[in-house]
Amino acid sequence: MRVVFLSWEYPPRIVGELAWLVQSQIERLRKKGLKIDLVTISDAGYYVEESAPNFRITRITSPVSPHSTIITWIVSVNVEAARVVADIYHSESDRIVLHTHDWHFAPASSALKKALNVPWVASLYSLEQHRSLNPSSPLSSCIRTIEWHMVRECDFLLVRDEWMHREVMNTLSLDREMVAVSNPSAADWEDRVLQLYTALVSR
Amino acid sequence: MSLSVVMLSWEFPPRIVGGLAAHVHDLSVELSRGGVEVHVLTLDFPGAAEREKVDGVNVYRVDSYKYPAPDFASWIAMMNVNLLDYACGLLKDVLQKPSIVHAHDWLVAYAGIALKHLFRVPLVATIHSTEYGRRGGIHDDYQRMIASTEAWLSREAWRVICCSRYMAEEVNRVLGTPLDKIDVIPNGVYIENFQPRSNRAELRSRFALPYEKLVLFVGRLVHEKGVHLLVEAIPRILQSIDAKFVIVGEGYLKEWVNRRVVELGVSHKVYVTGFLDVETLRNLYTVADVLVMPSLYEPFGIVALEAAASRLPIVSTCVGGIGEIVSHMESCVSVYPSPDSIAWGVVQVLSNPGLAEHVKNNAYERVKNTYTWGRIADLTLGVYHRILKEYRSIEDWKPRL
Incomplete structure (x- = not known):
């Protein structure tokens, strides 16, 4: 089994807390012997790092420049992500699980799931409703709609705490069972996530 | 396979x-x-x-x-x-x-x-x-x-x-x-879609009087299609020929066109129709006397194919792809992108039946053989x-x- 993490930040690209959360999760899963591919964004062009066993980082960049909004930028980056993950899928013999972090790679993951039948776990740490100063602006409405579809399209949704669980259910009007509270700082976090990955690939 | x-x-x-x-x-x-x-x-x-x-x-x-x-x-x-x-x-x-x-x-x-x-x-x-x-x-x-x-x-x-x-x-x-x-x-182009229909006289009478020539423009009303050049040419054409001008299409220049024809004192000679249904447009091609394509940018120029298929003489700036479909005095009258030159081309076609016949027949044959x-x-x-x-x-x- 090989897990493909998709995150828009990872050191040295640090926008907020997500870079550290993703790095810590990858380290803990690697200690369990899991093969991990990380697809993340680079501001300095496309390159691949294979500095540690069973861990490969593919840093992608938008094939289009400049951009008028974050939406055109992120959608073009998603097409690149779909390309890279499809290449991983076609060149590796392992079963693949996608694990996205927040909304940024939801479009690519939804397409990959449908096209290649790969399971998709989505972790949600925050919502546009909370981040945006004007959640009803056209831009935030677009991002909120991406989140709305993401929580419905993914195979399993992970949130950090009960509060976020309630927020997701209420704000995104979610009515499904495939949501679990899973705090990445919990001692048994990696065991529970590994169990989830295993269950999804053996469906 | x-x-x-x-x-x-x-x-x-x-x-x-x-x-x-x-x-x-x-x-x-x-x-x-x-x-x-x-x-x-x-x-x-x-x-x-x-x-x-x-x-x-x-x-x-x-x-x-x-x-x-x-x-x-x-x-x-x-x-x-x-x-x-x-x-x-x-x-x-x-x-x-x-x-x-x-x-x-x-x-x-x-x-x-x-x-x-x-x-x-x-x-x-x-x-x-x-x-x-x-x-x-x-x-x-x-x-x-x-x-x-x-x-x-x-x-x-x-x-x-x-x-x-x-x-x-x-x-x-x-x-x-x-x-x-x-x-x-x-x-x-499907050439069979542009053949004359039986109610031509009735359709023509909706746009022009029997003694008026009918000049047609078809395209988006935007700068690149050159509609503004045709509008400026209208008074110069009317000095020599009595005609109605039918401008078909929508675009950001529509208001400008409507205003400008009033300023030029030719609004009674111009119809700005907006979008027309396919059937009416195809029939218009068959009753008009000349098509003007004053484009400044034209990747292909499908309107030229439609006009040629309808045996309608073409006056055009022949920019871009149009020049690969028709050529000057052989299958169209080529003009410069200026009101004077466009007026000259339109008057040439409308006052010289032999030339109109020559260019429209050649354009028809070319389209029939090449653009199916x-x-x-x-x-x-x-x-x-x-x-x-x-x-x-x-x-x-x-x-x-």
């Missing part, structure tokens, strides 16, 4: 924005008649079925407003996300792997490129026009982004199709696509077969990882 094509286009009848809808429709129908399994993925339109078979072509219409968006380019991007999602579900459940994905213009670049990589099938891109050409250069970051998306689509495509040599050279110069990666395949959709579908099929031969001869998809 049967060939299946997924055609991506943001417009397909009844959703008609520009010439793309008719192009994709006619090409798809003709390919389908030639035994190709064609699946058109396009955007929804009020009253049109989500899935239907149109003249042998499978058409799927996708919700174009699933995601709210802050501006046009973002709407295009999110529309592509939805188009891609729909296509992935469809391809996996219904169609399996198509032979070719064929994308029309940058508006479907995101979905087309992603489908290529997800299903590992060759991508063909038809670049109908470029942002550079449409805007007369690239002037801001918004236009730069669209041009960059066009370049990305051209890079990702196995081969690029352009509708004229003029466009091939523009795509080469502006997007950096090598000329040997571009195939020139013109647009076509059957021939164009054959040329497109040739591009598909060439690509598939190359595609099957490679050992691997060659991932970049």
Whole structure:
């Protein structure tokens, strides 16, 4: 089994807390012997790092420049992500699980799931409703709609705490069972996530 | 082995924005008649079925407003996300792997490129026009982004199709696509759709008095189509010839046209009709006395084909692709993009029946022999077969990882 993490930040690209959360999760899963591919964004062009066993980082960049909004930028980056993950899928013999972090790679993951039948776990740490100063602006409405579809399209949704669980259910009007509270700082976090990955690939 | 094509286009009848809808429709129908399994993925339109078979072509219409968006380019991007999602579900459940994905213009670049990589099938891109050409250069970051998306689509495509040599050279110069990666395949016309109907006199009487000549303009009312030049030429033409001018089309210059004809004192001689239904437009071609195409930028010039098919003499600036369809004093009267020159050309045709007869007959013969959709579908099929031969001869998809 090989897990493909998709995150828009990872050191040295640090926008907020997500870079550290993703790095810590990858380290803990690697200690369990899991093969991990990380697809993340680079501001300095496309390159691949294979500095540690069973861990490969593919840093992608938008094939289009400049951009008028974050939406055109992120959608073009998603097409690149779909390309890279499809290449991983076609060149590796392992079963693949996608694990996205927040909304940024939801479009690519939804397409990959449908096209290649790969399971998709989505972790949600925050919502546009909370981040945006004007959640009803056209831009935030677009991002909120991406989140709305993401929580419905993914195979399993992970949130950090009960509060976020309630927020997701209420704000995104979610009515499904495939949501679990899973705090990445919990001692048994990696065991529970590994169990989830295993269950999804053996469906 | 049967060939299946997924055609991506943001417009397909009844959703008609520009010439793309008719192009994709006619090409798809003709390919389908030639035994190709064609699946058109396009955007929804009020009253049109989500899935239907149109003249042998499978058409799927996708919700174009699933995601709210802050501006046009973002709407295009999110529309592509939805188009891609729909296509992935469809391809996996219904169609399996198509032979070719064929994308029309940058508006479907995101979905087309992603489908290529997800299903590992060759991508063909038809670049109908470029942002550079449409805007007369690239002037801001918004236009730069669209041009960059066009370049990305051209890079990702196995081969690029352009509708004229003029466009091939523009795509080469502006997007950096090598000329040997571009195939020139013109647009076509169904000549039988432009033959005279029985109620011509009645239709003509709606637009012109019996002693007036009827001058026709068909196109979007935008700067690149040169409608402003024709409007300025109207008083000069009226000095020599009594005529009515029928201006068909919509666009941001419509208000300007309506105002300017009043200022010039010729509003009683001009009809600005807006969009006309297909039937009325085709009949208008057959009752008019001359078509004026004063374009400043024209990647192909399908209106010239329609006029020629209707045996209507053409006066045109012959820019871009038009000059590859008709030529001066042989199949059209070529003019400079100035009101004086346009007035001269129109008066030449309207006051000289022998010249009008000569150019319209030559243009008709040229269009009848060269611009049939059957021939164009054959040329497109040739591009598909060439690509598939190359595609099957490679050992691997060659991932970049």
